[in-house]
Amino acid sequence: MPLYLEDFAPGQVRESPPRTLTKDEIVAFAREYDPQPFHTDEEAGKRSVFGGLIASGWQTVGIMMRLLWDTFLKDTASLGSPGCDEIRWLKPVRPGDTLRARFTITEVVPSRSKPDRGMVRTFTEILNQHGEIVMTVRGLGLFGRRP
């Protein structure tokens, strides 16, 4: 039985398992999607404002999505997402950092036009191994209602 729209309520919090990001993963993602030198090259990173190689913020977002799936999205009647808001990269993510996600449900809104579904709004925080919040994002998700 998947989780339906009715199973979500504001204030619910889910914590993800940890995920460590290696230097090789950082460089591989950056070469494909975000080849800014401080994402692809250690020496360029040292010379940059970041003082070392850092992960693309879009890779942190990708890891957030994967942790979302692994933590609870895989067990839901998800119908995809129309978008997200307010991505904020607050601190650099560096090779060897271990990330985890905290998902907080902020709003549950049944659709007025489509009675079989509704929208769930979430506030997501990504934390590193020091407990520092490295990224936040406000997400939107569509979910089926209980048949």
Next chain:
Amino acid sequence: MPLYLEDFAPGQVRESPPRTLTKDEIVAFAREYDPQPFHTDEEAGKRSVFGGLIASGWQTVGIMMRLLWDTFLKDTASLGSPGCDEIRWLKPVRPGDTLRARFTITEVVPSRSKPDRGMVRTFTEILNQHGEIVMTVRGLGLFGRRP
């Protein structure tokens, strides 16, 4: 000579080269970052609300970032980005679709606290080969000022 903050002005528009997304690329990204079945499996896609395999919206964002780099970010005094707003996935991206990006500068704001830099706000549209807008996003970018 890179492009500095002073080289940007509201209303400037840049168009990217095209980029075709293959089924293999869609599935590879999804297996790593967004394994929702309609992103990883053709048959599951057909049974979904999308009627076929579609790319993760986060991969479309990644391609946007790559097109941004290739189109003009590589030629600038970029200092990274604090975030972005209002990602909207408006239409599915399917295997074989050819995407391009249109970047419009909307605001240029010198920093009050750090005189060597400033913020550029952009509105980005991703279009497919039919001229349909498949995604929009409002980006923030930090750029160095002319020395």
